[in-house]
Amino acid sequence: MMETTPEILESILDINVKSPFNLSQKCAPFLIKTQGIIVNVSSIGGQRPSGVCPAYCMSKAALDMFTKCLALDLASHKVRVNSVNPGVIITDFQRRAGMSEENYAKYLERQKQLQPLGGAVEPIEVAKTIKFLLSDDSSFVTGQLLFVDGGRHCLSPV
Secondary structure, eight states, rough: OTTTTTHHHHHHHIIIIIIHHHHHHHHHHHHHHHHHEEEEEOOOOOOOOSSOOOHHHOOOHHHHHHHHHHHHHHHHHTOOEEEEEEBBOOOOOOTTTTTOHHHHHHHHHHHHHSTTTOBBHHHHHHHHHHHHHHGGGTTTOOOOEESSSTTGGGGGOO
């Protein structure tokens, strides 16, 4: 937290909270007319705190609550609102953030130990979950935070 400047915090909140809020507000009239569906992409960090990235976790917690509130707000219009909350996803994000190959390998190995199903989330798993939430197979699902994290959200903090 001590390294998070007000500018960094503002940027994180702009991306993770204000953008979904503004987009939902702008799209709501069309979504109401078409009985559309909103799927927010949050994170396990919204429900499981981390001392490494408190601003990020705080922003995702806000997005999770927004998802639930918006689901209630739009339910009478038959608009469904849910969230996908992935755990660690295998991408190049850590490499682009400056993590060395050696540290990245250690990081992924540690993730295997932290998730009951082992490993880390593949991007396709998140995409399939979003596809499910956008389909008629989830026609009576709204206000849900759907974790795609190998069961990690079930564990007690370590």
